Amino acid sequence: MSREIAGAIEGAAMSRIPKLAYSIEEAAFACGVSVSTIDHAIRRGEIKPLKRGRRYIINHVQLERWVGLCHSSRNTGKAGG
Numbered sequence: 001m002s003r004e005i006a007g008a009i010e011g012a013a014m015s016r017i018p019k020l021a022y023s024i025e026e027a028a029f030a031c032g033v034s035v036s037t038i039d040h041a042i043r044r045g046e047i048k049p050l051k052r053g054r055r056y057i058i059n060h061v062q063l064e065r066w067v068g069l070c071h072s073s074r075n076t077g078k079a080g081g
Contacts, residue, residue, distance in 0.1 A: 021057040024049070031067055041066060 019026070024042075028035045038058075041047045047066050049056040 019060060021050070021059050022063065024056055024058065027058045027063055031063060 019030075022030060024038050025035055027047075028038045031038070038047065042049055046069060047058055047062050049058045049062075
C-alpha cells in the first residue's frame with residue numbers, strides 16, 4: 001500500500017473520532033458563530049479556555065455548556081451569549 005493511500009485511510013479514520021478540544025476558530029465554526037462571539041464569551045467568563053503552549057484550546061464540555069447557556073437564555077430572555 002502506498003504512503004498516500006495509507007495516509008488517506010488514516011485521515012478518514014481520524015475524522016470519525018470526536019474532537020475533545022477546539023481552537024478558538026474551530027469552536028466558532030462548530031457552534032456556528034463568529035470568532036469574535038467566542039472571544040466575547042471568553043472575556044465574560046462564559047467559556048474558560050486552556051492555554052497549551054502558545055495556543056488556547058476550548059474543551060468540548062465547555063462549548064456544550066456554553067451552547068446550552070445560549071439556548072436557555074433565548075428561552076428566558078436573560079443575556080448569555
